[in-house]
Amino acid sequence: MNGVENAQVRAREVGYLQSIAYQQGGYVRKGDLLFEIDPRPFIAALDQAKGQLQEAQATLLGVELDAKRAKELFQQQVISEQEYTDKTQAYQTKLAAVAAAQAAVDDSQLNLNYTKITSPLDGIAGEQQAQIGDLVGTGTNQVLTTVSQIDPIWFSLPISEQTYWQYADALKKAMMRPEAERPAKVELILPDGSVYPHKGKFAFIGRYVNKDRDYPDCSQLPES
Numbered sequence: 001m002n003g004v005e006n007a008q009v010r011a012r013e014v015g016y017l018q019s020i021a022y023q024q025g026g027y028v029r030k031g032d033l034l035f036e037i038d039p040r041p042f043i044a045a046l047d048q049a050k051g052q053l054q055e056a057q058a059t060l061l062g063v064e065l066d067a068k069r070a071k072e073l074f075q076q077q078v079i080s081e082q083e084y085t086d087k088t089q090a091y092q093t094k095l096a097a098v099a100a101a102q103a104a105v106d107d108s109q110l111n112l113n114y115t116k117i118t119s120p121l122d123g124i125a126g127e128q129q130a131q132i133g134d135l136v137g138t139g140t141n142q143v144l145t146t147v148s149q150i151d152p153i154w155f156s157l158p159i160s161e162q163t164y165w166q167y168a169d170a171l172k173k174a175m176m177r178p179e180a181e182r183p184a185k186v187e188l189i190l191p192d193g194s195v196y197p198h199k200g201k202f203a204f205i206g207r208y209v210n211k212d213r214d215y216p217d218c219s220q221l222p223e224s
Contacts, residue, residue, distance in 0.1 A: 005149040007121055009034060012114040014137030015041065017130055024127050028119045028147060035128075035144055037115040037136065046108040053101040060094040067091035123149040155188060155200060164205075174202050 011017075015037035022034045070087035073079045119125065126146045136142055164171075174182060179201065188196040 004152055004154055005121055005123070007147045008143045009117060009120070009145050009147060010141065010143055011035070011037060011117055011136040012138065013037060013042070013111055014135070014139055015115060017132050017134045017136050020128055020132060022125050024125065026125055028123065028125045030119055030121050032119045033116055034119055034125060035117040035130070037117070039112060039115040042108070042112040042115055046105070046112050049101070049104040049108040053098070053105050056094070056098045056101040060091075060098050063091045063094045117144065119147050121147055121149055122151075123147045154203070171202070171205050175204060179203065
């Protein structure tokens with residue numbers, strides 16, 4: 001058996017792992033906190049970016065007033081066109097500086113958000129692959145854990161070449177129907193002999209046959 005989706009969880013920022021917030025093997029929902037990187041360097045970077053934005057905004061205010069005044073004086077033919085152009089260009093330059101500073105704030109905020117590593121989907125969170133204090137992040141490319149979706153799940157059934165040819169036409173016919181329209185009629189018998197309470201749907205045939213292995217009897221494969 002396997003989850004339909006198995007998401008490998010990695011840190012998107014480099015830092016030291018500060019906490020582990022989930023139980024190994026436990027069920028988690030999309031967005032639940034799994035790990036947290038020490039946020040202090042990222043908070044400091046965000047504060048610095050905010051300070052630079054405030055400085056740029058204050059500078060822009062003064063230049064904007066100069067540009068407005070220059071426009072009035074130019075219209076009154078008090079100053080030259082060159083002086084008016086210089087004031088206007090200075091304003092545009094500072095305006096661009098404010099936009100760049102705002103982008104730096106947004107980027108720093110995003111980096112801070114990435115210190116909280118959350119589950120990308122609903123499912124079972126596996127074994128943790130890092131310990132508190134470990135350096136994790138983009139450079140290490142370390143998988144911290146894997147979250148597997150369990151609703152629905154895949155059940156792979158190996159079949160022999162002989163069995164495949166016996167049911168080839170029926171299987172091809174089944175695959176011609178959209179998966180949503182296929183009947184749920186496949187029963188799964190568990191190792192203890194009990195029958196799994198939910199019936200499944202036939203999904204697809206694998207792309208190869210391994211004739212060197214022994215396979216279980218697959219005579220219960222659905223015919224539609």
